[in-house]
Amino acid sequence: MIIAEQKPVAEIAGYIESCNKVLLVGCGGCVTVCLTGGEKETEILASALRIKRRQEGKPLETVTCVATRQCEPEYIDALDSAVRDVDAIISLACGIGPQYLAGRYKDKYVVSAMNTRFAGGAKRHGFWEEYCGLCGDCVLNLTGGICPVIRCAKSILNGPCGGSQNGKCEINRDVDCAWQLIHDRLKILGRLDTLKEIVPPKDWSRSRDGGPRKMVIEDVMSGSNPEKAN
């Protein structure tokens, strides 16, 4: 799941200083699950912005709604009427939402209320941790199902480095050394020999070069054209 957190209210308020009426759009996807951009958080943010502006003597009018998912155009189309008379749209989705909104409502000022952080898993209720860096060339099958690209501070593919001690990473005693975890796991599996092989340099071209990455499943491609969002 994509983990995103809200920016400080003061920062968001700064972006909409000159606006009188704004639409806040929550998202029913990942940010609802990670409790930062769902219906409840959208209402709370709207009221926080209104209170702040009232205190400053410059009242703000807010409208709120929640799109099922902001990363799909069909759910954004539904916002047409709500968008019409506002000065700005504040998106509480991950970074995809504001871009889709800006693509569809070309004359509207779109503000992102979020800092999109990482692809994470839930450790406990209210605690998420990064597990994947979306590198596009997965090595999990060599590393006992533990991702060195993200969970090792140096993204080393032939670890552990010389800073690994007592199971912890050199950067912080609270951070597990991913390669200690990998080592322990491969030991249990009787596959420690895997660690003797030299893993060649990674093909990072599948990670972030060459513009946005694309994936197409021809059979299910429908008439709805995602390109229209931009």
Added chain:
Amino acid sequence: MESGKSKLKQILKSGRLAVTAEISPPKHASAEMIVQQTRLLGDYVDAANITDCQTAVVRMSSIGAGVHILREGIEPVVQMTCRDRNRIAIQSDLLGAYSLGIRNLLCLSGDHQMFGNHPTAKNVYDVDSIQLIRLVRRMKDEKLFFSGEAFNGQEPRFFVGAVANPFADPFEYRVDRLEKKINAGAEFIQTQTIYDLERFTRFMEMCVARGLHERAYILAGVTPLKSWRAARFLQTSVPGMIVPDDIVRRLKNAENQQEEGKNICLEQIKYIKEEVKGVSGFHIIAISWPEVVPDIVKSSGLYPRPVID
């Protein structure tokens, strides 16, 4: 250097114990300090390691500083970390370094940037230290760039080194990892600073049992301590280092801490020379105490250094 050969390699090959020291380049653009340190080391060492922005603090480039010490007559061992450069920048720097007369290269992953003076920097780690070793060997053995493309001129022919840390975990994997570096093509190995002689001895026994000391020259890292505070700092704040409590205690109780620090270092060298098999030399890392190196080399019977043509 005109011969294009590494003196360090020749000394190691001859079977004599090698002695290297470490120089940290300055945090400014003047070579004065480098020149002073080089003169201080004089003919007491065979080569000097030039750190590459150690602990991720910006300093004069390792290659730039290496050229300064080369001009002063000491052979540099240039460190190349994977933290700050992608494979394009690494190769470009290596071509430049070789063209300037640098012959020894130490490949390492590098300390994480969060320790340094630019903790908000984006790190690179495009390749890791083991991949780097293999690719540098590919340049010299197969005359190929990392990509597999051929050179159309002089290829860099570095004497390739790597580091090993017997004090990191998991201990049982440390010898495997050293072997992996040797398999990747490391010709000499510099160990992390040794204070825990018992663990180092066990590590070397495993290396010797596997014949690793015959496949690469292993230089034992030693660091003379100036004070008990320095010892405590290394003990508590430097990842991957083990400093036994009795060393801290010995320094704390000493009348002259510097003298005691030097004595401890000399005892360690003596112990390693006499009791530990498989060591080909010493790497003296005198952190902010360069003046002590000549004394240590002399007092440990490692002086005079052999002369190579």
